[in-house]
Amino acid sequence: MPATFKNRFQLLRILGEGQQGRIWLAHDTQAGRDVAVRLGVKGDDDAVGLQHPGLVTLLEQVEAEDQPALVYEYVQGxxxxxxxxxxxxxxxxxxxxxxxxxxxxxxxxxxxxxxxxxxxxxxxxxxxxxxxxxxxxxxxxxxxxxxxxxxxxxxxxxxxxxxxxxxxxxxxxxxxxxxxxxxxxxxxxxxxxxxxxxxxxxxxxxxTAAEATTGTLDFLLRRMRHTSDFPALSQAISAINKINQGDSERLQVLSSVILNDFSLVNKLLRIVNSASYGQYGGTISTISRAIVILGFDTIRNLATSLLLFEHMNSKSHAAQLREGVLQAFYGGLLARQIAQECGSREAEESLICGMFSHLGRLLTIYYFPEEFREISRRVFGGISEEAAVIAVLGLSWDELGMGVARSWLFPDRIINAMRPLPEGMVREPSSPNERLRAYANLSARLVPLVGQPPSKLAEPTRLFAPATGLDLRDIQRLMKEAAASLQGYLGAIGVDPRSSVFLQTLLREGTESSHQDTLEDLVLATAPQTGSDPASVLSAGVQDITQSLVSNFNLNDVLRMILEAMYRGIGFDRVLFCTRDAKKPVVAARFGFGSDIGTIAPLFQVDLASGKSDVFQAALERNLDVLIEDVDAPNIALHVPAWYRQQIGAGTFVLFPIKVGERMLGFFYGDKQDAGSLKIEANALNLLKTLRNQAVLAIRTRQ
Structure with missing residues (x-):
């Protein structure tokens, strides 16, 4: 079987075969995507392009060398x-x-x-x-x-x-x-x-009641999955939750997930550089360094919260939804303040638990607006909110939220924390999981009381006193501190408090006893920003690495920061850090960022013993920085190895070798798919070389 079909489809591996012919996983070099190709079969032209959420789409029919084939969308599952x-x-x-x-x-x-x-x-x-x-x-x-x-x-x-x-x-x-x-x-x-x-x-x-609830949840989930945006949100949050706490490469995995979303990266970096985290000193310009400085859990939870916030904040039926999202975000911050006040080690997880306690209501507003209006109509008619929700949806908001959280692979301790506590006094928690649940439940009961007289806070304070040890003054103070914390986020997440009745009420309460700030002042209190041009992003990265090098740094963390600065600064499609194998004459990719990096990295190997001189070997042997603008240019094509064309297939790339003393260790690699699309100005090129030199310094220091 040839390595390619029709000079376009790189055949990677067999997915299956049967009466309808053999089917291959292939990479369509023309469209730049993976597809499933069934060889030896001719199909119905009317089926080509037929779209439905339940179909694996037949993209096209092709024929070459007297062999027909059907090209399908590739669906993993x-x-x-x-x-x-x-x-x-x-x-x-x-x-x-x-x-x-x-x-x-x-x-x-x-x-x-x-x-x-x-x-x-x-x-x-x-x-x-x-x-x-x-x-x-x-x-x-x-x-x-x-x-x-x-x-x-x-x-x-x-x-x-x-x-x-x-x-x-x-x-x-x-x-x-x-x-x-x-x-x-x-x-x-x-x-x-x-x-x-x-x-x-x-x-x-x-x-049975359990069967009915399960069936209703399945039904609602199915409705959400058939919308255009829910699958993408689910995939992003599930990817974060799949990261194993014990995984030595979890920094790499979390960075990669976040870097897939340009808007998320910008918002997250603005938050970590805001007043809320200013005590760490210096500007943080890479997600990798943010994880190192603030901790994996902090960045994971902020990323998850922002994903939900950004997703829910983009709908056109915005007023009710915006209020609900802001209340949920505040609920998460309040749960975190409560946990910190109680001296809990679960403070960061409390943020997620407090925010996601409102998930069921948010999902209803966003995905089922007709049902939400019916619920509101029934509540206005005198029915309790809980009874109205169950009557309309067939299950409670808590059950919906927990069901979706479970489908997003949230751990059991977080799902457990979303469960409402029974009415009455809340006893002192005897485990970390019970503490999380108490903090999230108290926050959920306090959020609807924003703007109410202080006397309204007395009852939930009394009921939760055995679990928290907090009195009414503590609760009032924590609610104001959570409001101030939310204020620090507003600029970063792009929210004008004047657009929200809830924020106006909350921030007025949170400031009237202290600085008496006006809403106009709060709008201007945005987090510091770095420029978006390549030189600004790369320069910020150089400063980031410089600050890291004077501390007790981890070498792999610093190398990831350098790679990320290159990736974001130039806007590469993919970047890789490649090193020489200790046991055989091969330079192979160790880690990277960008599209399909999990598939590409294992295939990226330069064989130093092949006996054939190519651009990679030349760069390493002569310690040369190399920019290939077009791999098919007449003077270049013969020097680009076949493995690179078949496995990687980028039209333009750059190499920065890493040499420590007399020893060539490897190189940084960055590419773009389209030939001629990689343009690097002189100042940006100098900064890329500076980042490479910082890698050399870091390696030499650790040696």
């Missing part, structure tokens, strides 16, 4: 094959599948091989139907196959059998049995009719 579910979850999956088939059939297409092997659960736990466009069969056959798949999910048997068979995990009522009996008939309803009937059944059918 797990096959449905071998997985079994409760009735509630299986019904939701079948609804999604029928909705997908309805779209396919409406386009005049059939799938022809609907089965568990051809359904993949993507990163958002959404079922995606693969292999569209090369099936033969009928609409009826697709529906019968969907019915058989449903039974397989329930019975752990490949054959459908009887609906109420002994191996089923739960009984279906008569309506559902009749629905699937109709699938076996010669003429059955279409996929859309079956889907709608299932939705009706789903809304009416309730099992």
């Amino acid at each position: 797990t096959r449905l094959e071998g997985q079994y579910f409760t009735v509630s979850t299986a019904v939701d999956l079948l609804i999604d599948l029928l909705d997908t088939l309805a779209t396919l059939h409406a386009a005049g297409l059939v799938h022809g091989h609907v089965n568990a092997h051809n359904v993949v659960m993507d990163a958002q736990h959404r079922p995606r139907l693969m292999d569209v466009g090369n099936g033969r069969g009928s609409v009826q056959g697709d529906l019968q196959a969907a019915g058989q798949l449903f039974y397989t999910m329930l019975t752990e048997r490949p054959a459908p059998g009887q609906p109420a068979g002994a191996a089923k995990r739960a009984e279906l009522d008569g309506v559902l049995e009749q629905l699937f009996a109709s699938m076996q008939q010669a003429k059955s309803p279409g996929a859309d009719a079956l889907r709608d009937a299932l939705r009706d059944w789903r809304g009416d059918h309730r099992g």
